[in-house]
Amino acid sequence: MDRIPILQMGRALLITIQVDMHDQLALALEEDLTAKIASSGARGVLIDISSLEIVDSFIGRMLDNIAAVSKLMDAETVVVGMRPAVAITLVELGLSLSGVRTALNVDRGMAIIQQRLHDYEITDGG
Amino acid sequence: MDRIPILQMGRALLITIQVDMHDQLALALEEDLTAKIASSGARGVLIDISSLEIVDSFIGRMLDNIAAVSKLMDAETVVVGMRPAVAITLVELGLSLSGVRTALNVDRGMAIIQQRLHDYEITDGG
Numbered sequence: 102m103d104r105i106p107i108l109q110m111g112r113a114l115l116i117t118i119q120v121d122m123h124d125q126l127a128l129a130l131e132e133d134l135t136a137k138i139a140s141s142g143a144r145g146v147l148i149d150i151s152s153l154e155i156v157d158s159f160i161g162r163m164l165d166n167i168a169a170v171s172k173l174m175d176a177e178t179v180v181v182g183m184r185p186a187v188a189i190t191l192v193e194l195g196l197s198l199s200g201v202r203t204a205l206n207v208d209r210g211m212a213i214i215q216q217r218l219h220d221y222e223i224t225d226g227g
Numbered sequence: 228m229d230r231i232p233i234l235q236m237g238r239a240l241l242i243t244i245q246v247d248m249h250d251q252l253a254l255a256l257e258e259d260l261t262a263k264i265a266s267s268g269a270r271g272v273l274i275d276i277s278s279l280e281i282v283d284s285f286i287g288r289m290l291d292n293i294a295a296v297s298k299l300m301d302a303e304t305v306v307v308g309m310r311p312a313v314a315i316t317l318v319e320l321g322l323s324l325s326g327v328r329t330a331l332n333v334d335r336g337m338a339i340i341q342q343r344l345h346d347y348e349i350t351d352g353g
Contacts, residue, residue: 106243106278106308108333110236115333117232117243152232182232207234207241 105130107137113145113214114138114176115207118160119152127163131170138174144221145214146171147207151182161196168201177217178202181210231256233263239271239340240264240302241333244286245278253289257296264300270347271340272297273333277308287322294327303343304328307336 105126108115114137116130134146148164150156168178179202191198204210231252234241240263242256260272274290276282294304305328317324330336 104278106245106275108241108243108275108277108308110333110337115234115241117234117245119232119243119245149232149234151234152230182234207236211236 103129104133107133109137109141109143110211112143112218113147113211114141114143115147115149117149117152122160122163127159127166130163131167134167135170135174138171138176144176144218145211146176146178147210147214148178148180149182149207150180150187151184153187154184156183156187156191156196158194158196161191161198164198165200177214179204179210179213181205181207229255230259233259235263235267235269236337238269238344239273239337240267240269241273241275243275243278248286248289253285253292256289257293260293261296261300264297264302270302270344271337272302272304273336273340274304274306275308275333276306276313277310279313280310282309282313282317282322284320284322287317287324290324291326303340305330305336305339307331307333 103126105116105118114134137143146167148167153160164180171178180198181204183203202213204213229252231242231244240260263269272293274293279286290306297304306324307330309329328339330339
């Protein structure tokens, strides 16, 4: 298994990080994700990191990168499921993930994306 | 990472199988899932197997088991994202996954669960 699956749910894409990330995998994920955003027209990307016991600067940079690339393709990235201990460690390390939105769980992350779609439609329609 | 994460989305639970399954992991998943169904009151379980290039009798049995256990807890299991080659191999092996519902992708699987919730509410209300 050398790819992380990207699941489509309506206008959002969901990625669950379960395995240890390394350079190749992170690059493949970015490529797959951009292709999927383009082909599906998704407006939101949810990344679940509830499996991760450690988020180091490599993962932090990857999340930032994904968020930046998705934004250029007009999709908002929301990182969900961060463990409390991970949040504490991130702040201690000075990694505040400033470029990434976060939500407590998938439901709340999806609500953020739905809200954005809703706002977009109003702007679009008006 | 010795646990497969179970994500809650509304009244459904989503499991993405990304790693090679073995006995311990399958047992842990069953345990976690039943606990999560009980605590969340979920009525549906979506299992995405789009990452799997091979589904052998072990995985087949695990899926059957999960479906049977979930059913006892009044939650319907839908297996989604099966690759065409996997479907062909399963039939060749005589493993038809008769106890498990399948759907092409997460969206359709979710629709099945939503429909079931809808039917349930009508029955319940009447």
